[in-house]
Every structure is written in C-alpha cells, then in structure tokens.
Amino acid sequence: MDMSATLARILRDLPDGSGAALLGGDPVRCARLLGVDGIAVSLGTDGAPTELVWSTPGQSAALEDLQCTLGEGPGFDAYRHRTLIAIPDLQQAATHRWPAFLPEAGELGLGALFCFPLHLGAVSLGVLTVQRTNPSTLDPVQTNDALILAAAMTAALIRDSGQRASFARAEPHTSLHRAAVHQATGMISVQANVSLTEAMALLRAHAYRTERPLLTAAEDVVSRRLHFRDNRDGTATPSGNKD
Amino acid sequence: MTSQQRVLNILVEAVDTLTDDFDLIEFLHRLSLRCVELLDVDAVGLMIVDQHDELQLIAASDEKTHLLELFALQHAQGPCVRCYHSGQAQLNISLTTSAATAGFGPFAARARKAGFTTTHALPMKLRHQVVGAVNLFSTKINRLSASDIQIGQALADLATIAILQQRTIEHSHTEKAQLQSALSSRVVIEQAKGILSERQGLGLDETFDSMRAYARPRHLRLTELAQQVIDNTFEGNIAPAEIPERP
Numbered sequence: 316m317d318m319s320a321t322l323a324r325i326l327r328d329l330p331d332g333s334g335a336a337l338l339g340g341d342p343v344r345c346a347r348l349l350g351v352d353g354i355a356v357s358l359g360t361d362g363a364p365t366e367l368v369w370s371t372p373g374q375s376a377a378l379e380d381l382q383c384t385l386g387e388g389p390g391f392d393a394y395r396h397r398t399l400i401a402i403p404d405l406q407q408a409a410t411h412r413w414p415a416f417l418p419e420a421g422e423l424g425l426g427a428l429f430c431f432p433l434h435l436g437a438v439s440l441g442v443l444t445v446q447r448t449n450p451s452t453l454d455p456v457q458t459n460d461a462l463i464l465a466a467a468m469t470a471a472l473i474r475d476s477g478q479r480a481s482f483a484r485a486e487p488h489t490s491l492h493r494a495a496v497h498q499a500t501g502m503i504s505v506q507a508n509v510s511l512t513e514a515m516a517l518l519r520a521h522a523y524r525t526e527r528p529l530l531t532a533a534e535d536v537v538s539r540r541l542h543f544r545d546n547r548d549g550t551a552t553p554s555g556n557k558d
Numbered sequence: 559m560t561s562q563q564r565v566l567n568i569l570v571e572a573v574d575t576l577t578d579d580f581d582l583i584e585f586l587h588r589l590s591l592r593c594v595e596l597l598d599v600d601a602v603g604l605m606i607v608d609q610h611d612e613l614q615l616i617a618a619s620d621e622k623t624h625l626l627e628l629f630a631l632q633h634a635q636g637p638c639v640r641c642y643h644s645g646q647a648q649l650n651i652s653l654t655t656s657a658a659t660a661g662f663g664p665f666a667a668r669a670r671k672a673g674f675t676t677t678h679a680l681p682m683k684l685r686h687q688v689v690g691a692v693n694l695f696s697t698k699i700n701r702l703s704a705s706d707i708q709i710g711q712a713l714a715d716l717a718t719i720a721i722l723q724q725r726t727i728e729h730s731h732t733e734k735a736q737l738q739s740a741l742s743s744r745v746v747i748e749q750a751k752g753i754l755s756e757r758q759g760l761g762l763d764e765t766f767d768s769m770r771a772y773a774r775p776r777h778l779r780l781t782e783l784a785q786q787v788i789d790n791t792f793e794g795n796i797a798p799a800e801i802p803e804r805p
Contacts, residue, residue: 397742399735436745437788459609459734466609466738492614492633492741494626494748498762501752501788511749511788537623537752537762 321348322460326467338369338471345464346371349457351445355379356433356468357390358441359512364394368441374423375446381419388416393430394442400430404450426450429458431465433472436497438511440472473515496529499536507543507551517543521553561596565709568592572716576723581779583743584770585720586617593713594619597706599694600674603629604717605638606682606690606737613638613690616721616744621766628668629693635662638691641679645688647711648679650701669695676700680710682718689718689737743781750784758796768796 325348328340338356346354353375357364363386367379382388389400402408405425410417420428427447433440443465445453453461470491496518504514521541522532535541541555575585590602601620605613615629632638637648639662652658653675659666669677674695682690692714694702702710721740722733751765760768772794773783786792 398739434742436742436747436749437785438749455732455734458732462734462738463609492608492745493630494615494623497745497748498623498752498755501749501754502756503752505753505756 322463325464329467329471338468342369342371342375346445349445349453349461349464351429351453351457352447353378354443354445356441356443358433358472359394359439362395363391364442366441374425374448375444377423378420378425378428378444378446381423382416385415385419387413388420389413389428389430390442390444393432393444394439397432397434397437397439399432400428401453402428403452406450424448427452429453429461431461433465433469435469435473435491435515436511438500438515440469440512443468473519491529493530493533495533495537499533502536503543503551506545508545509551514543517551517553561705561709564596565712568596569712569716572720576720579779580720581773581781582720582740583617583747583780584773586717587619587621587770589713589717589720590617590619593692593694593710596709596713597694597702599678599696599700601625601695603693603695604682604690605629605632605642605693606721606740607642607688608741609734609738613642614741614744616690616740617717622763624672628665628672631665631668632662632693636665637662637677637679638693641681641691642688645681645683647681647707649707651677652699653677673697678702678710680707680714682714684718684722684733687733689722689733692717746781746784746788750787753787754796760796765796772796 321344325340325345329338342354346352353371353373355370355375355378356368357379358366358368360366365383367376370376370379379390382390389402393400404427405417405420408417425446426449429445431443433443443461445461473491499518500511500514503509503517504511507514507517509517518532518536519529522529525532532541535555536543541553543551543553546552572585572589586604590604593602594600601618603618603625604616606616608614612633614633615626618625618629637651641648653666653669656663674697676696676699678694680692680694681688682692692710694710722736747766747769750769751762754760754769755762755765769780769783772778773780783792
C-alpha cells in the first residue's frame, strides 16, 4: 500500500505537539486528506473521552462538547467498546441507541460520523472522530488512512506519558506490538494496583528515566528482574535486582 | 489415519467452527497446532500486516514468550517479509548457511539460538492481496514436499478467511479494519496473561494454555475471558493447565 506524501507529512508532524498541544500536525489538512468536513481527538478521563485535545474548529469541536454534555454518543461507545463505529447516515441511525444525541447532532448539521478508538488492546486512550455534513460512507482508502492515523496518534500519545518535551528519542512503533510490552503492562497493573493505562505510563516513564528502550524495560518486568510496588498513596516505585 | 483424512478432518472442523461468533484467537492457535502436526515442523506462527504495513504475530503453535519474540523480530526482516512483499512462498531456507539468510542475519541468529535449522513462509492471500504469512520452523533439516506445500497453503487460506470474516466492526468491512481488530485481540490476551500470571502466580509461558483450558469447556471466547480478567470481573480460578495440548 502506498502512503501519500500528505499522509506521510501528517504522520511526521503528529508527535511534535509543540506548545500546549498534545498532538502536532494540522487538523484541517488532515480532514482534507480523509475527505471529511471535520476531525477531532478527545482523550479519556474517568471512563469517557471528555478531553478535547485536537480538532478542526466549528462543528467537530461542537460535536465533542455535545457528547460530553449529554454523556452519550458514538464517540463514547467507540472508546468504551474499543471498536470502530461508522454511521454513514445519521438520519438512518437507530434512535434508541443514542436518543438524546441523535436529534442534537442533526441540529448541528451533521450527516455522517466515524469514530476510531485510540487504544492498545484494553488500554483506551481516546477517540478520533471524523464527520461529514452530507451522509456518505468512507471509502476503503479513506478508512485505511484513518486507521493509520489513529495508530500513529495512539503511538504519539503513549510516547507522551507526561514527559513529551524530553522525548527526543522516539519509540519505534513496532515495540507497541511486542508481546512482552503488553504482558509487562498487565503485570505492573497488578503489582502497583493501577489501571492498564497507568501501568503502561509507569513502564514508559521507567524506560525513559533509565534511558532504555521500552521493550528492554518490559523484558525486565517479564523476567521478574524489575518490579513495581504499590506505595498505597497513589504512587508506585520500581525496584529491581539488576544482573 | 492417512494424512489426507487428517486434512479433511481439519477442514471439516474448521468450517464447523467458523460460525458467527467464533473465537478467532483460539481458532488460529488450533490451526497452527494442526500445521505443526501435518507438516511435521516444530513451530508455526501466523503473521498479519498492521496499519504501518509491517507484519505482526497474531497466533502461534507455542505461546512461550521467547518464541513470540522470535516471530515478532520478523516485522521488518526475514522470510515472512519477503513472502509478504513478493506474494511467493519462501521455502526450505536453511538458517545455518549465511548465503540463505543474507538480509536477515539477526533474525536467523535468534532462530538458531532457539534450536531451529530450517524455516519456510507461505503467503496468506485473499484474491490477489497478500495480508500476511504463515511461518514454519523446524529443528531438523527439512524439505517440504509438494503435497506439504499444498496442505500448508490450504491452512494459510483458512486462516485468512477466518480473520477477514470477523463481524466485529459495524458497517465497516475493510480488510485493514479487520486485520487491526484481530491484532488488537492479540494485545488484549497478552495484557490478560500479564495480569493473570502476576495475580495467580503462574509462569507467563503457561498462562495461555491455562486460559484455553478454562475457556473451552465453558464456551467462552479467549478475548472475552481476557476482558473479564482485565475488568477484574473474572471470578473463576485459573489453575495451571495440566497437560497442554501438544501435537
């Protein structure tokens, strides 16, 4: 599959969230590439994607606000169930599913919505939502581009883990597919008594502090050379018997 | 049983399993076990392509972490990558001669260290598009016969069909979305393995077999079990698997 130069450029700019932004790159250019009228990324807090961090102005931002206000919508479901939700025609969507959301979304002038979860297995980070004013489907190329974008955003957000500024050394995205990384995440979540998302952040932060690749830190956890202890005050301490 | 009969049995079993809500990971794991059995090789892994067009492991005949890592090394180099890009089977590759392993030395070294001497890769194809590769490893010098290759290719095709016929994604049946969803199931299982191993004091290498042993008699999909473990709603007791299924 050949990736377009525009997509390549967007992907290159993504992790470079300079200033206050978590994600870099231009949402407007991104929307144009995907052939949609608007795009937004909201991150999860307290079990719902309520923190809007990146979007085109206008309808997309309003759409995210609307779901937060109502506490329901396809973005929430995509986030919770970690599944792609496609509504090519909002008028045709089953009203019982989002009784409060659908009429309001119609009022906003939205015709079609597509929500892509940003997640790594059961680690849910947020949701990427693209919308169109007119009802229509995303074609396979657009869907694939959106999936690539969602994966790149997930990698950029994982990489962040609170110390983005110092992250000159980018993690190869393939390490996010390695079994040991996910096994270690599961183990740390039990050791430190935290969610998988926090466990991933702990692992990432440890790798950064010790200046080693994520996979190496994960292998230390898996082979029980590194252990995270629950301090029972909301923090965790790594300890290891180095060999 | 002749090998022909065994192939037939496997095909019937497979068709029987591919119902609406079949367990993809269990299905692919079983398919890799059958592949080991029928082709007389020692390890089999199924690799499919991710959003970045790189190969990632989705299922293996043996879930020991060191083996999962060996397969994972092939995301960017190795016979599977060649197979994926060319669409052609890569057969009878000797891991012990440098000429045969040119271009993937580090992978070959790791494979030798794990005790393997021969490897093969068969394409996973849907119509004309390649979506992944089946990777075979053998500890002895082994050449696949023409009929072995046919059998291997039939199993590879079955795996492809299984992955691409999942119905988990609403209104969207693009191949990439299905491949991604399959890979995500894999990640959820690895996360659950980590949790279970820590919580129940199991070795990571046994956890997968233990999960299977628990899920199968209860008609629970592996991904559902993994999800319960992750959500902390799992109240059963996963004991170490007594006799893991071995070919």
